[in-house]
Amino acid sequence: MQGLLKFITCGSVDDGKSTLIGHMLYDAKLLFADQERALELDSKVGSTGGAVDYSLLLDGLMAEREQGITIDVAYRYFTTDNRSFIVADTPGHEEYTRNMAVGASFADLAVILVDASKGVLVQTKRHTRICSLMGIKHIVYAVNKMDLIDYDQNTFKDISRNIKKMTAEYEFDSMFIIPVSATEGDNITNVSPKMPWFKKGTLLNYLENIDVSTEAEDTGFVMPVQRVCRPDRTFRGFQGQVESGSISEGDEIVSLPSGETAKVKAIYNQNAFMTGKSSPFAFKGQAVTIQLDREVDVSRGCMLCKDAGLVVGKMFTAKLLWMDDTKLVAGKNYFLKIGTKMVPAVVMNIKYKIDVNEGNHVQTDKLYKNEIAVCDISCSDKIVFDEFKNHKELGGFILIDRITNMTSACGVVEHSLRRDDNLTWHNMDVTRELRAEQKAQKPVTIWLTGLSGAGKSTIVNELEKKLFASGKHTMVLDGDNIRMGLNKNLGFKEQDRIENIRRIAEVSKLMNDAGIIVLTSFISPFRLDRRNAKDIIGADSFIEVYISTPLEECEKRDVKGLYKKARKGDIPNFSGISSPYEAPENPQIEIDTTGKSLDDTVNYIMGQLEQYM
Amino acid sequence: MNQLSHLDELEAEAIYIMREVVAECEKPVMLYSIGKDSSVMLHIALKAFYPEKPPFPFLHVDTTWKFKEMIQFRDHMAAKYGLEMLVYTNEEGRSQGINPFDHGSAYTDIMKTQALKQALDKYQFTAAFGGGRRDEEKSRAKERIFSFRNSAHAWDPKNQRPEMWKLFNTKIFKGEETRVFPLSNWTEKDIWQYIRRENIEIPSLYFAKERPVVYRDGNIIMVDDDRMRLMPGEKPVMKKVRFRTLGCYPLTGGIESDADTLDAIIEETLSAVSSERTSRVIDNEAAGSMERRKREGYF
Numbered sequence: 001m002q003g004l005l006k007f008i009t010c011g012s013v014d015d016g017k018s019t020l021i022g023h024m025l026y027d028a029k030l031l032f033a034d035q036e037r038a039l040e041l042d043s044k045v046g047s048t049g050g051a052v053d054y055s056l057l058l059d060g061l062m063a064e065r066e067q068g069i070t071i072d073v074a075y076r077y078f079t080t081d082n083r084s085f086i087v088a089d090t091p092g093h094e095e096y097t098r099n100m101a102v103g104a105s106f107a108d109l110a111v112i113l114v115d116a117s118k119g120v121l122v123q124t125k126r127h128t129r130i131c132s133l134m135g136i137k138h139i140v141y142a143v144n145k146m147d148l149i150d151y152d153q154n155t156f157k158d159i160s161r162n163i164k165k166m167t168a169e170y171e172f173d174s175m176f177i178i179p180v181s182a183t184e185g186d187n188i189t190n191v192s193p194k195m196p197w198f199k200k201g202t203l204l205n206y207l208e209n210i211d212v213s214t215e216a217e218d219t220g221f222v223m224p225v226q227r228v229c230r231p232d233r234t235f236r237g238f239q240g241q242v243e244s245g246s247i248s249e250g251d252e253i254v255s256l257p258s259g260e261t262a263k264v265k266a267i268y269n270q271n272a273f274m275t276g277k278s279s280p281f282a283f284k285g286q287a288v289t290i291q292l293d294r295e296v297d298v299s300r301g302c303m304l305c306k307d308a309g310l311v312v313g314k315m316f317t318a319k320l321l322w323m324d325d326t327k328l329v330a331g332k333n334y335f336l337k338i339g340t341k342m343v344p345a346v347v348m349n350i351k352y353k354i355d356v357n358e359g360n361h362v363q364t365d366k367l368y369k370n371e372i373a374v375c376d377i378s379c380s381d382k383i384v385f386d387e388f389k390n391h392k393e394l395g396g397f398i399l400i401d402r403i404t405n406m407t408s409a410c411g412v413v414e415h416s417l418r419r420d421d422n423l424t425w426h427n428m429d430v431t432r433e434l435r436a437e438q439k440a441q442k443p444v445t446i447w448l449t450g451l452s453g454a455g456k457s458t459i460v461n462e463l464e465k466k467l468f469a470s471g472k473h474t475m476v477l478d479g480d481n482i483r484m485g486l487n488k489n490l491g492f493k494e495q496d497r498i499e500n501i502r503r504i505a506e507v508s509k510l511m512n513d514a515g516i517i518v519l520t521s522f523i524s525p526f527r528l529d530r531r532n533a534k535d536i537i538g539a540d541s542f543i544e545v546y547i548s549t550p551l552e553e554c555e556k557r558d559v560k561g562l563y564k565k566a567r568k569g570d571i572p573n574f575s576g577i578s579s580p581y582e583a584p585e586n587p588q589i590e591i592d593t594t595g596k597s598l599d600d601t602v603n604y605i606m607g608q609l610e611q612y613m
Numbered sequence: 614m615n616q617l618s619h620l621d622e623l624e625a626e627a628i629y630i631m632r633e634v635v636a637e638c639e640k641p642v643m644l645y646s647i648g649k650d651s652s653v654m655l656h657i658a659l660k661a662f663y664p665e666k667p668p669f670p671f672l673h674v675d676t677t678w679k680f681k682e683m684i685q686f687r688d689h690m691a692a693k694y695g696l697e698m699l700v701y702t703n704e705e706g707r708s709q710g711i712n713p714f715d716h717g718s719a720y721t722d723i724m725k726t727q728a729l730k731q732a733l734d735k736y737q738f739t740a741a742f743g744g745g746r747r748d749e750e751k752s753r754a755k756e757r758i759f760s761f762r763n764s765a766h767a768w769d770p771k772n773q774r775p776e777m778w779k780l781f782n783t784k785i786f787k788g789e790e791t792r793v794f795p796l797s798n799w800t801e802k803d804i805w806q807y808i809r810r811e812n813i814e815i816p817s818l819y820f821a822k823e824r825p826v827v828y829r830d831g832n833i834i835m836v837d838d839d840r841m842r843l844m845p846g847e848k849p850v851m852k853k854v855r856f857r858t859l860g861c862y863p864l865t866g867g868i869e870s871d872a873d874t875l876d877a878i879i880e881e882t883l884s885a886v887s888s889e890r891t892s893r894v895i896d897n898e899a900a901g902s903m904e905r906r907k908r909e910g911y912f
Contacts, residue, residue: 004619072773074754075747077800084619086798098775102757105777134777226632231665239662241629270624273663274811285617287628287661300636323775337780340636398780405784410777 005207006086008073008103010131011113012123013092016144018074020113020182021089024204025078027189072096073103082208092123097130097370098323101410104131105396108212109138111203116155116179117148120162126356126370128167133319133372133412135392137173138212142203147181151194169359174210178203220308221245221253222394224339224384227300229289237268237289238298240340243393246283247290247306255296256303256384257312262292301341303384310386310394314379315417317351321372324401324408328367331434334408336379338397344380345399346438351375376417388412403440435515439473442613443512445505445537449524449584450547451576452562453554455593455601459547460521462602467517475511477504478521492573498529505533512541517613525575527582543612545605546587551576553594588612620807627654627795628661629779630758631742634793635668637783638740641793644729645671645698647683648859650744650796652690652815653804657795658742659694670697672732672741676724677702678713678861680837686816699736703728713863714842721864730766733790740783740791748800758797764788805882809875818856819878821870825849832866857882 009017074089088103104110110131114124131139141163149155156179163177178187179198186192189204200206222243229237247253247264254261266278268289282288290304303310322328328347336345352361353373367373388395395413400406436443446463448456460476467474483490487503490496501524508518524530534542554576555563566574573579584590589608593601617625634641643658645651658667673687691698703711706723713720733741747754757776762768764786774782785791796804808815825836827847834841835856836849841863843849854867855878872878 004622072755072770074751075798076754077748077798079802099773102775102777226629227636229662229665235664237664239632241625268663270621270628270660273660285622285625287625287632289663335784337782340633342637392778396778396780398775398777398782400782400784405782405786407775407777407782410775410780 004084006107007109008088008090008107009111010090010127012121015113015115016182023188072099101130104134110136111140113142113144116143116145119159132170139172139175141177143179144182146179147184153197219244221247221306222308223304225302226340237291239289241287242284248281253304253306255298257382260296262294262296265293266291310384311416313416317414318411320409320411322367322409333438334399346378347375348378349376432513439515441472443515444541445508445518446543448521448545451554453557454547454549456521460519474517476519501529505536509537523575525581544587546584546590548592627657630795631661634740640738641669641740642738643671643742645673647687649815654744656813672699674728675700675702676861680862701732742793745794746799747797760792762790805879821853821855821873823851826852837862
């Protein structure tokens, strides 16, 4: 008896995937009576008018039933006398390709349906390509709806020829083409009397007997560390699942990426909780806890190996399936998860995308949902990996959008890239937009203006803390860091005053170009100066915040005793006393801090800022 | 060559999932509903982190209408393994006297779904393990192992995150949560065979015994205490029954059975003519009722 078979059904819309599985379950008497009753009831009210609609067994979501299509993967579990199966029924619509890929990532074999009356379609080619990409090695083409073409052998032969032509570029371990009718049940579980010319048995029979086990090559021991187990000071164990090979007590292992070595002191397998004992060895598939004979620097994301020949590096070339509604642009930063390791990573370069239909390579700088491309990827930190064709678990990865948390893509490592490999970035300039995108923020200058003592510096400090805490990259420009440095050669004459603001504005603009959010805190009393600053920084990036605390209140506070001195005439040109303060006419944000707590003030400004950032 | 059995593989998969959650999620909790699936999940959690205890608390949402024996069993298991067992009841619902007899599906919503949401909010859990299996029901068959819920605890079945290989995306924003189903790929048969193999303790309600029951709308309901409202003419009778799933006793149908050993239960399960969820009274109310409740935040 063969072990568990995980397979998917895929193919174009209306090729009859759900019907095929439904019929298989029904024929093989694998339904409970209540499910069968529900099926017959559903069919009565369904669109097929009385005949049993087997697809209703699988299309479980309300939207699926309403629209009569499959949206997401359904997993079904069944056992015949000869084998246990898990089947993932995947959607045929191009729109839901990513859900089809989810199913494919889990399966050892794919049953791709082909409508006999339509032949090989683009979707047939797309699904074949994705199955191959996700590492499926065994493919069955079920040429369905043979009843619609009067069970014609020649048509079947033509379609078979086209299938073989289409699959010539792939390296599948096995391929089987079978004519069936899912609604009538021909060649599903019973040999069809209507196609005596087909002598290779039924689909179920084939699935019961196919051997999908991979040859046990001597690939060495690999265990990605999931977590460190430290119940008390005396015990430190590394927990994970053995992805390949085996390991024994006393073996020397190496921890990657550090390269430190140690000997295995004890191995606790899945039964350790029951027996309280360690085991002499562990092998592929087991969840284990490994103790080493000495302290090595091992944490989540590290890999414990022995004779595994893995790559430690930052860069590799990979094939990507893009799954996000938002397109991929080269240069954008993502989280990459491979094994148990998560690192920031950049898609440096889209080398080409692969046309699903003919497999042609197409030059592009963008990748849209459901498209496949070959890309160069650079991680911010060293990772341990292998080529996908050697190790599914060590060469498959996902990209996660850092702003939306969406799983944007899945990919497979084709080969590693070394620093001295002639790496090129995509022919793009690193622009203000790209820098901003990398930081996931809109770089603006938040320009606070108001009288001395209005509260600008205190507010700016709090604002920066809040922005920083939410992951923004910020910089404050104020008297402390500008007057003492860049502008220390400037005095208080009119020319100097204008030059002072000009320099602050130019610095703000440079920082905005670098992707940084700038907060400035200067009295900046003259409209003309502020307008110049706005012109330099750019109207889209300039947010004027007027702290309109009135003079009386500022003078009452007089934190630094400046007003007292100004009133005495000790400070010339003091805004509000001996020099005018020209209030902004149309500030984006205005707040009078009189009687307000700092918290309230800052929360108000944060709330208002949202619409501009 | 060494090869894992099917049950070993399922166990290894569940252990992998649990460790991923503990390593990546900020504040996990394990939902503990006292039934056989929860018992299996607890057993695997004990294995997954050994020699450490499961590094998260357990949460039982008590509707106040559970079988008496379930509550005793819960407290017994918590004491036996030294678990942090949080028990949460929707006190507003309790004080309003919400009950399964007068309030129908509103009862399930208020005392189960709302109570669960309140508990998750109260403790600010970011990931919750549940014992759901894909073979239970059609909308569950479509759910990911890591099932993302928005800040209103709602499931959006049309927009599930892709889940590739075993690379789980655990990233969420503050206020959102992940429901995690380590037993997704188990069948009812796997659960029973595993319970037998591992000798897992389960409530005796699963085993056939003479119990006081009434027959109502095709269901066999046990009279677990004197709060059970009898219809005119109804009289409890002693029958040898057992339960395939455990929940609130007035809403849980039993089956007549002689199966009083694990072997007998397994044999009965294998030859069963109806799926286990038929014995849950609420599931039969409307097609799509499970999906609707899940969208509203039900486990």
